[in-house]
Amino acid sequence: MATGFSVMDALNKNTKAGIDDSAPKARFRTKDISIFKMYSDSENFYPQEGIEQKAGEILMVGLLENLTVKYEPVEGRGEYKIISGERRWRALHLLVERGYKEFEFATSNITAPSTIQEERLARIIANSYRDKKVETMIREEQELKETLEEMKAGGIELKGYDLQSGRLRDVIADMLNISRTKVAQIEAVRNNLIPEFMEELSKNRLTFSAAYELSGMSSDEQREALAVLADTGELTYQAIKDMKEKKAAGAQIEGQISIEDVQQPGDTPLSYHGDVIGEDAEPQVSDSDTGDTEEAGFTGMNPPEENPTAGDEYQTPHPEGITSLCYSCTEYETCDVKTGTCTSCDQYKNRAEANKTDEQRYSEEQDAIDRETKRKLREQEEQEKMEHLPSDGGEKKNYVRISQSIYERIDRGIQSYMILKNDGYKEGDIVTLGEFSDGRATGRTLERFITCMDDDKTSSAIEEGFCVINLHPVTK
Incomplete structure (x- = not known):
């Protein structure tokens, strides 16, 4: 019988390499891995936007940040599941497809999370630095809260935090680097906003401040507000506040008893310790009371008599x-x-x-x-901040209103340029083209990448203050 044989010798070279590399040292090891051996995580909810821009950055300065992967072979997909860096991975694929073969291998951190909860936390923490849309912020907070609740219920330790004492909201705020108040607002929107407004929020047609104000309204009140949005095409934070104040001003306080409920015509107003007397009010009678009409803590007033100073017009x-x-x-x-x-x-x-x-x-x-x-x-400053959230990768986004006919030509590839008033556009910007009909947004939008631009400074044929931009579809 041959000596020195072990089960490890029976494993193929690739399998042994995967097992060896996944053993954590200081939580991870690094290795140059082919991007074709990696696959995306189906649970990654972060949007994969700005791939074209990211590819340009990598082509210019290289891959400045390692990918983070887990050795988890899946037949037909690859050997390494991506924990963080999927946008960079997709950008590398794009570069290789365009002939830049040197970007096939990427230096990656190989980590080995011990639980599914730890894996989720790694993904969230790796993306915590990113600028996010409101929809992503809400999903992120929900995923983190559910993960921490699972860990707390299962007695799983989270290094640096004590999940068994204190409120999870404090932990969430600290991990996402936002205030406790912001966490509470996100939860209010997530738990109370009706699905129709959640859809508007996801399409960036509703600001977060407006959504939070709506979350304090009942479902029926929110649907009334939805009708206003359908009629006017917009619903601002201030408009919602005005609706709530108007409704509050006209609503009767629950449990309040009016004076007509407790006195007959001709009776005199009564008071008991400053409150209106109702059926449940019981005046406290002192020991000295003997059945007189005036009791302790109880005050009656005489019926109105002729006012000697008011005159005949009283x-x-x-x-x-x-x-x-x-x-x-x-x-x-x-x-x-x-x-x-x-x-x-x-x-x-x-x-x-x-x-x-x-x-x-x-x-x-x-x-x-x-x-x-x-x-x-x-109000204007807040609205502008919420409507111009920085997009992934730091690229500038602009919203441009266009007619149905222009929308169709650009969407079908017939037209690839536009003449616009120059609002500071530059090559590399991403513009969102919103279709409008009869003065209202239809809800359809296109995202296009500005590949080149000319203005009155680069061409004498262009009128001052205007520019011509060439558009290219944004690769998802």
């Missing part, structure tokens, strides 16, 4: 509510039905307002104008 007010306005009324001294429970009265006149000088009124008007101007500027 009209009986009809106060209602639970918090008094009477003390600030100009008629307080002469009114016979003033009460500590009035929030609304048909004879109310605000004393402070009536006594204002012209200078005070002018100053208040100017202050109101200043506040409204600041509010609109803040």
